[in-house]
Amino acid sequence: MALNRRDFLKIAAAGVGAAGAADTAKALQRGPKPMPPEALGMLYDSTLCIGCKACVAACKEANDMPPEHTGQAEAIWDTPVELSGKTLNVIKVYQDGDMEQKDREVNGYAFVKRHCLHCVDPSCVSVCPVSAMTKDPLTGIVEHHADRCIGCRYCVEGCPFAVPKFEYNEAFGQIQKCQFCSHLQAKGQIPACCDVCPTGASLFGKVSDLSEEARRRLAGQAGERYVFTRGELGGDRPPHEAKLADYIKDIYGEKQLGGVQVLYLSAVPFEKLGLPTNVPEYSYAAIAEGIQHTLYKWMIAPAVLLVGLLYVVRRNLGRRGEAGNESGADQSSDRGQS
C-alpha cells in the first residue's frame, strides 16, 4: 500500500490551514478587561526608594509571615532575596559596574519592589480551576483563598510576574501572595508597606489618581524640586520635598499585559528592574480564554460532535452485525472486514 499523491495533497492542505495561524490569532482572542471602577493600587517610584526594607519588615508583621534565612543558615535576621512561601514583598537591587550612582543604568544601581501587581486581567484568576483567586469587581484587588485551593499551582506557572508562591516544605502547604493587606483595608487602614515607607516610594491610592500623579512627575524637569506625598495619595501625612529624578518617560504597568494596578516609575530601563517589557498589551489570559471560548462556547461544538459520534459509532457497530455486543469484539467474524 503505497501512499499516493492524493494523500499528500490532503496533508498539505492541512498544513496550509495552519499557516493561516497568524491571521486567526486576533480572531481567537477575547476582548480586554476594563479597569475596575474604583480600582485601588500603588505607585512605586524606584527613584525615591532608599532600600531600607522597612516595607519588607512591616509586611511580615502585618501578615504574620515567618522570617527567612537565605545563604547563611546561622543568620538571626530576616534575609529574603526573592518572593517565596514566607515572603510576600521583597526589595531587590539592580547593579552595574562600580555602582557609583543611584538611578543610573551604567555604573549605577536602583531598587525595585516585588509583590503582586493586581493585574487588570489577571492570569492567576483566569487559570484557577476552583475560583481560589478572585478579583474584586470594585477595587480590583486580587485575593487568594486557601480554603478552596487544591494546590495545582497553575497560578504559579501562569503569573507573568512570578508572584504566587507555594510552601513546598510543609506537609499541608498553601499558596502565598500579597493580598494588598485587605485585612487592614477592611479596618480603614492602608497596606503596611505604604504605611511605613519613609519616602513615599510606595504610595497607596486610587489607580486613576496615582497615574495622574505619575504623569505630573514625568512632566517635571529632572533636578526640579517636587513635593512628594507619603503613605496615601490625598492623605494628611506631612510630605517631603526632593529633586525629581531623570525618569524614563514612561509609566510601567498602564499598558503591559492588559494593565496592572501597581504602577512603576524608574530612572533605569524597566527591564533592568526585572519587569517584563517584551510583552503584548493584552493579557495572555485573553488568548487562552479566547481559544477555549471559541471551541467550547455553550458547549455547542462538543455537543454536536458527541451527537455525530453517537450516530457514527452506532451505525458502524450495527454494520458489522455486532450492535450491542461490543468493546473488544466477540465475533471472530469481525476480522478481515473493512
Place this chain on the structure above:
Amino acid sequence: MSAHEPVGGRLLTKPFMVFAVLAMIGFAILAARFFFGLGAVTNLNDGYTWGIWIVIDIMIGTAFGCAGYSVALLVYLLNRGEYHPLVRPALLAGLFGYTLGGMAAVIDLGRYWQIYTLFMPWYAQFNSIMLEVAWCVTAYTIVLWIEFTPTFLERFGLKNLRQKLSKVLFIFIAVGILLPTMHQSSLGTMLVALGYQVSPLWQTQWIGLLFLVSAILMGYAIVPFEGILASMGLRRPVEGELIARLSRIMFVVLAGYLIIRFADLIARGALGLAFAGDLDAVMFWVENLLFVVPLLLLVQAGNRSSPRMIFIAAISLLLAGSVYRINAYLVGYHPAGGGWHYFPSVPEMLVTVGIFSLEVVAYLVFVKKLPVLHRA
C-alpha cells in the same frame, strides 16, 4: 464465546518481581512527600513548580494512554473493523495510563485534601483550562473502566449483565472518543496562559492541535510497541498484518503533524530560534529528529511490513512525543524573574519509575488472568 482469552501461565516471573519491587520503592518514598511536603522529595522550586510528576506522569502517561482512543478512532469512527483485535490491548494501555496519571495528579496536588472543590459546581471557574482537563480526565477514566467491563464480566461468566451493558456500550464508546479529543488538546492549550515564559519554539495558539495529533500518534505507536513486546515476553504471535496496515496510518498522521508543526513555526517567524545554538535549540532538533526518523522509516513500503522496523519507528515516535512535552513544559519554559533551575531529584524520579512499574505489573496481571489478548 469470546474471541479473547487470558494468556495464563505463572504470574510471579522475574520481570514481574522486579517491577513490583520498583513500584514498592516508589510508594515508600511517597510517604515522605505526605509527611514533609513536596519539597522533601522533589526538586520543585519557586520558579519550576511543575516537574516530572506533571509532565511525565500525567502529560506523557496519558498520551501513552491514548492507545485506546486512537484505535477507537479507527475501528468505530472510520469503521475499520479489521483492527478490532487491537481494541482490548489498547484499551488496557489507556486504562492504566489514565488511572495512574490521575493518581499522579493527586500526589502532586499541593492541597490534595481539598480536591473535592474541583467537583463542586459553585467553585467551578469555567475559564480555567485546568478545570476542563480535570473533569474530562476523570470522566474518561471512568469511561475506560466501563468500556473494559465486558472483559471482567466475561471472565466471571456474568452473561446477563454483559448483554445489558452491550446495549448501551456505544454511548460510552462515543463519549470515549469525545473526551480525549477535548482534554489532550487542552493539555497543550494550558501552555498558552504561560505566555512569554515559554520559548516561541513551543508557545503557539495551535499547541492544542499539536498536542492532540501527537497524542494520537503516540496512541498508535503504543499498539505495535505493546504488541511486539507482548509477543516476545509472552510468546504470542504478532498481529503482523494488522500492525503493518496501522503503520501506514501512522505515517499519514505523522506527515500531517510535521507539516502543521513547521508551517506554524514559519508563519510565526519563530524558526530562527532553532539555530540559536542554546539548549532550547538542541532539544528542539532532538524532538523533531525523533519525529522524522519514523517518517523516513515508514515511507518505504518494505519497512511497513517489517515488525522490527515498525517497532523502531514506534519507539522513536513515543520518545518524540515525550520529548515534545518535556520541551514545551520544562526545557522551553523560562520562568519569569529568571535564575531558576530544575532537574528532578533521584527520589522524584524513583516515584515516576514506581508509577510506571505499577503499570507494567498491572498489565501482566490483567493479560494473564483476563481475556484481553486476541485468541492466537
